[in-house]
Amino acid sequence: MSGQFDEVIHAPNRLRICAFLAATSEAEFAVLRDLLGVADSVLSKHLKVLQDAGYLTVTKPTGRGRVKTWVKLTPAGRTAYRGHVTALQGLIEQDRTQI
Amino acid sequence: MERNAADDLTIIAEARAAVAERYITPWWYHPVLGVMIAVYVTAFALGGTVVKLVAAAVFVLAATRLASTYRRITGVWINGLEAGRASRWSKLVGLVMAVDLAGSWGLHFTTGLVWPVLVLQPFAVVAVVLMGRRFDEAVREQLRSGV
Numbered sequence: 001m002s003g004q005f006d007e008v009i010h011a012p013n014r015l016r017i018c019a020f021l022a023a024t025s026e027a028e029f030a031v032l033r034d035l036l037g038v039a040d041s042v043l044s045k046h047l048k049v050l051q052d053a054g055y056l057t058v059t060k061p062t063g064r065g066r067v068k069t070w071v072k073l074t075p076a077g078r079t080a081y082r083g084h085v086t087a088l089q090g091l092i093e094q095d096r097t098q099i
Numbered sequence: 100m101e102r103n104a105a106d107d108l109t110i111i112a113e114a115r116a117a118v119a120e121r122y123i124t125p126w127w128y129h130p131v132l133g134v135m136i137a138v139y140v141t142a143f144a145l146g147g148t149v150v151k152l153v154a155a156a157v158f159v160l161a162a163t164r165l166a167s168t169y170r171r172i173t174g175v176w177i178n179g180l181e182a183g184r185a186s187r188w189s190k191l192v193g194l195v196m197a198v199d200l201a202g203s204w205g206l207h208f209t210t211g212l213v214w215p216v217l218v219l220q221p222f223a224v225v226a227v228v229l230m231g232r233r234f235d236e237a238v239r240e241q242l243r244s245g246v
Contacts (some may be wrong), residue, residue, distance in 0.1 A: 012102070012110060019114035023242055024175045031174035035117050068171070085111065091104035 003086025008053045010084070013038065013046050018081045021056065021073045029058075029069035047071060055080055119242040121175050122235065128169060129231035133224035135161050136196050140223065144203035144216045177238060185237035192230045199223040 009018050013036050020035055021027055033043045050056045055077030059070050073081065135158060142154035170176045179189030203216045 010107075015107060015110050016114045019111040020118055023115045023118040023177075025178040025181055026170075026176045028170070028174035031121065035114065070170075085108075088104040088107050088111075092108070095104075 003088070003090060004080070004083040005087040006080050006084040008049060008055065009081060011046070013042075014050060015084075017043075017046060017050065017071075018055070018073065018077065018084075021071060022078060022081050024072075026070050026072040029071060032071060050077065053077075053080075115242045115245070118175060119239040121173060122177065122239060122242070123173065124231070124235050125169070125172060128165070129228040130224065131165060132162075132231065133227035135165070136199065136227055137220035137224050140196070140199050140203050141216060141220060143200060144207045145213060179234065182234070182238050183241055185234055185241055188230050188234035188237055192227055192234070195223060195226045195230065 009015055016036055017032055020032060029040075029043070032047075033040060036043060036046075047056065047058060051058060054074060056071055056073050059072075060067050061070065139154050139158040143151050146154065166176075179192070180186055182189065199219060203219050206212065206215045206219075
């Protein structure tokens with residue numbers, strides 16, 4: 001299977017976000033912020049880019065106590081991420097065969 | 100400095116390892132789930148229609164509460180049926196519940212005895228705890244191995 005290199009996912013922090021979310025069903029905003037070691041506003045900007053691309057959804061479930069924000073990849077986001085990883089693996093394989 | 104594909108795969112591996120480190124199920128989670136299943140099965144096997152319906156509603160509410168508590172504590176959620184190879188352990192938990200339910204109901208229905216139903220439940224609790232822990236181990240292992 002040949003993957004599709006994805007410029008939206010390629011940025012390091014967005015790649016980290018996608019890799020983390022692809023390994024889970026859903027993750028909390030603060031967990032992603034700690035993973036990246038960035039301010040809330042920086043994470044929000046990255047999430048917005050991915051959200052605008054249709055790669056993730058952000059929800060704030062209602063309930064008692066402090067409302068937490070949850071983030072999950074959409075099926076399109078998972079497909080794009082898998083394609084990007086396959087493209088990266090293809091590039092490495094290409095480098096090996098050229099040596 | 101320009102990144103290459105190998106650097107990107109390292110970023111991905113680190114993110115997956117971060118999930119594995121984060122994915123620590125509280126010690127009480129699987130015992131509580133096992134006891135919830137045992138109580139539900141007992142009520143279903145021994146109770147009348149009203150008891151069966153109430154037990155099902157209470158079980159669904161309790162399971163929802165248990166999952167939301169887990170999510171609040173850990174900050175991550177991995178659906179048991181969306182976990183790749185590790186999902187076989189969560190499917191086995193479902194099978195244990197189905198066998199326990201059918202066995203307990205069948206035993207009581209055919210013999211009228213209560214004690215076999217009660218004797219079955221500790222085994223179900225132990226099976227749920229063991230398989231739940233195997234699921235967690237399998238998830239962590241595949242997070243640390245693949246990309």
